[in-house]
Amino acid sequence: MTALPENHPLNTRTGASPLVRAYRGDRPETTPVWFMRQAGRSLPEYRELRQRTDGPDRDMLDTCLVPELASEITLQPVRRHGVDAAIFFSDIMVPLKLAGVDVKIAPGVGPVVAEPIRTPDDVARLVANDPAMLETALEPVREGVRQTIAGLAEIGDGSTPLIGFAGAPFTLAAYLVAGRPSKDHLEARTLMRAHPDAWDALTRWAADVTGRFLRAQVEEGASAAQLFDSWAGSLPLEQYREHVAPASRLALDRVRDLTDATGARVPLVHFGVGAGELYSAMDLDVDAVGVDWRVPLDVALERIGTDVTVQGNLDPAVLGAPWEIIVAAIDHVMLAGSVARAHVFNLGHGVPPTTDPEVLTRIVQAVHAR
Numbered sequence: 001m002t003a004l005p006e007n008h009p010l011n012t013r014t015g016a017s018p019l020v021r022a023y024r025g026d027r028p029e030t031t032p033v034w035f036m037r038q039a040g041r042s043l044p045e046y047r048e049l050r051q052r053t054d055g056p057d058r059d060m061l062d063t064c065l066v067p068e069l070a071s072e073i074t075l076q077p078v079r080r081h082g083v084d085a086a087i088f089f090s091d092i093m094v095p096l097k098l099a100g101v102d103v104k105i106a107p108g109v110g111p112v113v114a115e116p117i118r119t120p121d122d123v124a125r126l127v128a129n130d131p132a133m134l135e136t137a138l139e140p141v142r143e144g145v146r147q148t149i150a151g152l153a154e155i156g157d158g159s160t161p162l163i164g165f166a167g168a169p170f171t172l173a174a175y176l177v178a179g180r181p182s183k184d185h186l187e188a189r190t191l192m193r194a195h196p197d198a199w200d201a202l203t204r205w206a207a208d209v210t211g212r213f214l215r216a217q218v219e220e221g222a223s224a225a226q227l228f229d230s231w232a233g234s235l236p237l238e239q240y241r242e243h244v245a246p247a248s249r250l251a252l253d254r255v256r257d258l259t260d261a262t263g264a265r266v267p268l269v270h271f272g273v274g275a276g277e278l279y280s281a282m283d284l285d286v287d288a289v290g291v292d293w294r295v296p297l298d299v300a301l302e303r304i305g306t307d308v309t310v311q312g313n314l315d316p317a318v319l320g321a322p323w324e325i326i327v328a329a330i331d332h333v334m335l336a337g338s339v340a341r342a343h344v345f346n347l348g349h350g351v352p353p354t355t356d357p358e359v360l361t362r363i364v365q366a367v368h369a370r
């Protein structure tokens with residue numbers, strides 16, 4: 001166990017916040033609510049800032065590495081919606097870029113890797129890059145978190161926690177192998193089947209890289225850590241258990257030892273998309289499991305089979321419906337979540353870029369009023 005510094009927000013400001021209490025299994029007076037992808041394209045102030053600051057040579061990943069911009073974008077949805085958490089504005093691909101991978105975010109497409117990792121030789125070349133070199137490269141991320149923490153202290157009563165996040169090794173490998181977004185992740189799943197040793201070396205390396213990114217955010221002040229496995233849903237349970245879950249656990253292990261002044265560890269959250277068939281293997285000794293919109297929270301909990309907090313899972317598609325329909329869907333989610341030891345309200349996946357921000361603000365108010 002490694003004690004976080006005395007002045008870490010978990011020790012000074014956020015330890016009794018509804019979010020941290022719920023992750024640790026309490027039911028605070030109001031159900032905490034935040035939205036995956038709350039910082040970003042659905043906000044006019046974000047689009048305005050990007051238009052003002054983007055240059056010909058600055059893509060989205062470069063913006064993530066400008067501390068002033070990353071912290072400002074992180075704070076925007078907290079100011080606007082009054083959500084119970086900030087999530088650091090960055091991207092799951094940032095640590096790969098810092099580790100020397102030539103990756104860009106193509107607007108409207110997603111991550112594009114210039115030289116995909118297709119063969120065991122490609123894997124061997126990649127993993128020869130020692131992830132320890134990230135420790136200096138991560139400095140802009142650390143500075144961005146520090147500025148965010150200072151900014152959060154100025155909003156409301158100053159107790160809003162920051163969530164640190166990272167991509168799970170499988171989702172990172174899915175981009176590294178295919179070189180671009182893919183529907184069924186055939187290339188990555190083929191490498192796993194054809195060359196399991198190379199696959200395991202690749203995902204262990206990715207776990208080290210992404211775990212260091214996650215740890216840096218927590219060390220600088222994030223009060224919880226979420227691992228995103230956005231593409232895990234393409235896997236059969238057996239393959240997930242054998243060739244994916246161990247690497248995800250390694251990534252989480254990079255922050256598992258960090259404790260606050262009460263001796264409690266930093267809350268860990270694991271989220272997968274389309275992972276309904278995988279829930280029995282997704283509690284990697286975490287505090288909360290994020291559930292997508294496909295499986296009701298109570299059903300997911302039965303499959304997870306352990307005593308965890310659930311997070312989710314309003315269908316993002318409902319955000320475009322009339323308000324009465326949204327309210328009914330909120331009630332439905334809250335009822336299903338009431339069987340869990342605790343519930344953190346969220347969407348079942350990220351905020352769609354076309355979402356009316358007013359709707360998100362109203363949802364925060366409605367969840368708080370329940």
Ligand SMILES: Cc1c2[nH]c(c1CCC(=O)O)Cc1[nH]c(c(CCC(=O)O)c1C)Cc1[nH]c(c(CCC(=O)O)c1C)Cc1[nH]c(c(C)c1CCC(=O)O)C2
Pocket residue numbers: 035036037038039040041060087088089090091092093105106107108109110111165171228230273350
């Ligand atoms: C798979 C994944 C990625 N990135 C992420 C995931 C896991 C979560 C998920 O499944 O949605 C995680 C992520 N990406 C971003 C955040 C920031 C914080 C937040 O959630 O508010 C987070 C947590 C910013 C972003 N990351 C990205 C944007 C949009 C780019 C822009 O604003 O120009 C933002 C705000 C780009 C991105 N980055 C990625 C994709 C698929 C895209 C979308 C490409 C597009 O449609 O333009 C990879």
